[in-house]
Amino acid sequence: MKRIGVDVGGTFTDLMYWDEEGSVSVHKIPSTPQDPSLATVNGVQQLADEVGISVSDLDQFLHGTTVATNIVLEHNGSDIGLITTEGFRDILHIARKKRPLNYSSYQDLPWQKWQLVRRRNRRVVPERINAAGEVLVPLDLDAVREQVRELVSSGVRAIAVCFLHSYRNPVHEQAVKRIIEQECPGMFVSLSSEVAPQYREYERFSTTALNAFVGPRVSGYIDNLAETTRDAGVRGDIRLMTSAGGLISSRLAADNPVLLLTSGVVAGLLGGCAIGAASGHPSVITLDVGGTSADIGVAPDGKLRMKHLLDTRIGDYHAMVPMAEVDTIGAGGGSIAFVDAGGMFRVGPRSAGATPGPACYARGGTEPTSTDAMVAMGWLRADSFLSGSMFVDPQLATKAIDEHIARKLDTSVEQAAIGIFQILAHAMTEAISLHSVRKGYDPRDFSLVAEGGAGPLYAWHIAEQLRVPRVIVPHHPGIASAMGLLSTDIRVETPATVWTSSTDPDLDRIAAEFDRLSTQAVEQLAGDGLDPSEIVLERSLDCRYIGQGYELRVPAPPGEIDAEWVARTAEAFHEVHERTYSQRFDDKPVHLVNVRVAAVGKVGHVPLADVEAGGPDASAAVKGSTEALFWTADNQPKTFDTPVYDRALLKAGNVFAGPAIVEQFDSTTIVGPQQTATIDRVGHIIIETAVSTEGGQR
Known part of the structure; x- marks a missing residue:
C-alpha cells in the first residue's frame, strides 16, 4: 500500500508519502493560487521521483484543500x-x-x-x-x-x-x-x-x-484533479478531508462541496492528535501557522470536539454541517506589518501570500511581514529556507522594516522587528485562550503542538504566555496537515430530525430513522469500494431541555431503543450539559431533536517509528552559530550567540538549552532563553521552560 497526502495552503502545498514498509518522505512547494491543482500535481510527481516510484504506483491519494473556504471568504x-x-x-x-x-x-x-x-x-x-x-x-x-x-x-x-x-x-x-x-x-x-x-x-x-x-468551481477543481491524477496513473479515487475530520470520495465531495469548508484546517488538528499520542501527551492544543493564517484546535484526550450549531459558520455565513472545533485567524508568516493612519502599530490580517510574498523573498514584495522580522532578528538565516533551495535576502527584510515601521515610529529596526513578532504572537495567544480557557479547558493540562512552517517559531513564546508545560515540535512540522490526512479514516455522517421528548418518546420513529440512516451510510461507503464488514457505525443525537433554543450532541447509548434507552440518553445529555455549562436539570424533560449516524471506514494510519537513540549530548548536531535577537525582562533588545542545530542529526535522548535554533527542510524551531529541549523516542522536540519568568519575557 502506497499512500500520499497533499494539503494545499495559501502559501505552500505540503505532501507526505508513506508505504507499507514504513518509509516516510515529505515535500513542500509553493502553492499556485490561480490553479491549486498545478502545485498539487507537480508536487506529487516531484515526491514520487524523490522516493523512486512512479505516480502510477500510488494506491491512495488523500487531499485537504482550502479552495471552498477561499471562495466563501473572498465572496x-x-x-x-x-x-x-x-x-x-x-x-x-x-x-x-x-x-x-x-x-x-x-x-x-x-x-x-x-x-x-x-x-x-x-x-x-x-x-x-x-x-x-x-x-x-x-x-x-x-x-x-x-x-x-x-x-x-x-x-x-x-x-x-x-x-x-x-x-x-x-x-x-x-x-x-x-x-x-x-x-x-x-x-x-x-x-x-x-x-x-x-x-x-x-x-x-x-x-x-x-x-x-461554491459548487461549480469546487466540483470543477475536484473533477480536473481527479482526471489529471488518473491520466498520471494514480490507482483508486481521490479522498478529500471534510470539516468533520473524515475522508470522503471525490464524487461525494463534488456533489456536496459545503462539506469541505474547513478541510485543510481539520487535517492539522488530526495530525496534532497523532503527534501528541506518539509522544505520550494525548491532550493537545494545535497551533498551525502558515503563510497567511494560524489555525488553532483543542483536543482533550486526543479527541476532536464538534462545534456547536451557533459556531458552524464560514466567514459571514451559517453552514449547518458537522465541523470539528478548529478556528482560524489572520496571522501567518506573510502577515504584513504597518503603521495605520492613527499611528497604531499593527500586524495582519492582510498577508503578502505566496505572491509577491515577504520582502526578503525578492519577488517584488516591499512591505515588511512577520517573516521579514524573523529574518532581521537572525532566527531565519538566508540559507535555511527549504534547505537553501529558496533564495532569501536579509537586506531586503531590514530595508522594509526600516522604511515602513522603524522610521515612522522613531525606533530601531531591532525594536520594530521584535514588535512585529510580539504583536502577532499576542494575537495567537488570545485566540488559543478564547478556545481553551473560555470553554472550560486549562491550557496547563495540554501540550502545545507546533505545526506549519511558522508554528515552531512562535510556539516557545506562546507556551510561556499561557503557562503550557511543554511544546511538541513534530519531526515534520511544516507537513503536519498532510500527516493528518494519513492519520484519519473514511467517514460520512447524515442527520435526520425526529423532534420528540423523553417524556413521550416516539420510539418507532427514532428506531426507523436510525435504521434508515445506517443503511444509507453503509451503502454510500460500500458504493465507494469499502467492504461493509469493515464499516463501523457511530450513532449520536442532538438534545436540549424543553424550551432551550439550541442543542448539544450526545453519544447514543447502545442497545434496543426502548424506554430504558431513552432514560440513558437523557442521563447522557444531563452529563454533557453539566460539563458544558456547569449545571444540570434532572427534573426537566429532554427534547430529542435530531439523530445522526456516522459510517466510518477504517484505514491504516501512519505509524511514527522510533528514531536512533543517542545520549544527552547534542553537540554533534550543531552546524554553526549565529547572532540572534531576543529581549530582556523589560523588553529591550538583547543579542545572543545562538547555536544552530541540524534537525536531521538530532537523536532520541539529546538535550540542549536555549536560546537555540533548529533548522530543517520544512520549518525552523526556536528554543527560547531559559528553556530546555529534549528529543523524545520518535524524534519530536519537547520544549519546556526551565525557569518561569513573569509574562514569559526576557
Whole structure:
C-alpha cells in the first residue's frame, strides 16, 4: 500500500508519502493560487521521483484543500439561483435578524452586502409540506419549469432548491431536480434535503445556498484533479478531508462541496492528535501557522470536539454541517506589518501570500511581514529556507522594516522587528485562550503542538504566555496537515430530525430513522469500494431541555431503543450539559431533536517509528552559530550567540538549552532563553521552560 497526502495552503502545498514498509518522505512547494491543482500535481510527481516510484504506483491519494473556504471568504463564488416555497423568498436576507453591532444604525449586514443569491434570482413556486411531512399544497410543475427556464436564461451556474419542511419529505425537491436536469443538463443542483436534511429554516437555506455558491468551481477543481491524477496513473479515487475530520470520495465531495469548508484546517488538528499520542501527551492544543493564517484546535484526550450549531459558520455565513472545533485567524508568516493612519502599530490580517510574498523573498514584495522580522532578528538565516533551495535576502527584510515601521515610529529596526513578532504572537495567544480557557479547558493540562512552517517559531513564546508545560515540535512540522490526512479514516455522517421528548418518546420513529440512516451510510461507503464488514457505525443525537433554543450532541447509548434507552440518553445529555455549562436539570424533560449516524471506514494510519537513540549530548548536531535577537525582562533588545542545530542529526535522548535554533527542510524551531529541549523516542522536540519568568519575557 502506497499512500500520499497533499494539503494545499495559501502559501505552500505540503505532501507526505508513506508505504507499507514504513518509509516516510515529505515535500513542500509553493502553492499556485490561480490553479491549486498545478502545485498539487507537480508536487506529487516531484515526491514520487524523490522516493523512486512512479505516480502510477500510488494506491491512495488523500487531499485537504482550502479552495471552498477561499471562495466563501473572498465572496467570488458562482452566480446562482434559488427556488423555494411561496412566501419564503427573503429568508436568506432576513436571516436571524441578528446584527453584528447591536446599537449601530449604520452598518452593513454581511449576508445582505455579499448575498449568496441575488434577489432577482430567488424564485418562488406554489407548494407546501407541513412539519409532519404531509403534502398540503401540491407542487406546481409548470411554475417550476417556467422559473427554471428563466434562471437558466439569466446565466446562473447553479440552482439551490430549498422548500419548507423538505427535511421531512423531499418529494417536491426531488421533482424540481428532475425538471432542472431536463431543462439544463449539467447544471449544478443543490437540494436542502440532501445537503442539510434537518430542521432550522434559515440555517438550512444558507447551507444549501452555500453549497451551490461554491459548487461549480469546487466540483470543477475536484473533477480536473481527479482526471489529471488518473491520466498520471494514480490507482483508486481521490479522498478529500471534510470539516468533520473524515475522508470522503471525490464524487461525494463534488456533489456536496459545503462539506469541505474547513478541510485543510481539520487535517492539522488530526495530525496534532497523532503527534501528541506518539509522544505520550494525548491532550493537545494545535497551533498551525502558515503563510497567511494560524489555525488553532483543542483536543482533550486526543479527541476532536464538534462545534456547536451557533459556531458552524464560514466567514459571514451559517453552514449547518458537522465541523470539528478548529478556528482560524489572520496571522501567518506573510502577515504584513504597518503603521495605520492613527499611528497604531499593527500586524495582519492582510498577508503578502505566496505572491509577491515577504520582502526578503525578492519577488517584488516591499512591505515588511512577520517573516521579514524573523529574518532581521537572525532566527531565519538566508540559507535555511527549504534547505537553501529558496533564495532569501536579509537586506531586503531590514530595508522594509526600516522604511515602513522603524522610521515612522522613531525606533530601531531591532525594536520594530521584535514588535512585529510580539504583536502577532499576542494575537495567537488570545485566540488559543478564547478556545481553551473560555470553554472550560486549562491550557496547563495540554501540550502545545507546533505545526506549519511558522508554528515552531512562535510556539516557545506562546507556551510561556499561557503557562503550557511543554511544546511538541513534530519531526515534520511544516507537513503536519498532510500527516493528518494519513492519520484519519473514511467517514460520512447524515442527520435526520425526529423532534420528540423523553417524556413521550416516539420510539418507532427514532428506531426507523436510525435504521434508515445506517443503511444509507453503509451503502454510500460500500458504493465507494469499502467492504461493509469493515464499516463501523457511530450513532449520536442532538438534545436540549424543553424550551432551550439550541442543542448539544450526545453519544447514543447502545442497545434496543426502548424506554430504558431513552432514560440513558437523557442521563447522557444531563452529563454533557453539566460539563458544558456547569449545571444540570434532572427534573426537566429532554427534547430529542435530531439523530445522526456516522459510517466510518477504517484505514491504516501512519505509524511514527522510533528514531536512533543517542545520549544527552547534542553537540554533534550543531552546524554553526549565529547572532540572534531576543529581549530582556523589560523588553529591550538583547543579542545572543545562538547555536544552530541540524534537525536531521538530532537523536532520541539529546538535550540542549536555549536560546537555540533548529533548522530543517520544512520549518525552523526556536528554543527560547531559559528553556530546555529534549528529543523524545520518535524524534519530536519537547520544549519546556526551565525557569518561569513573569509574562514569559526576557
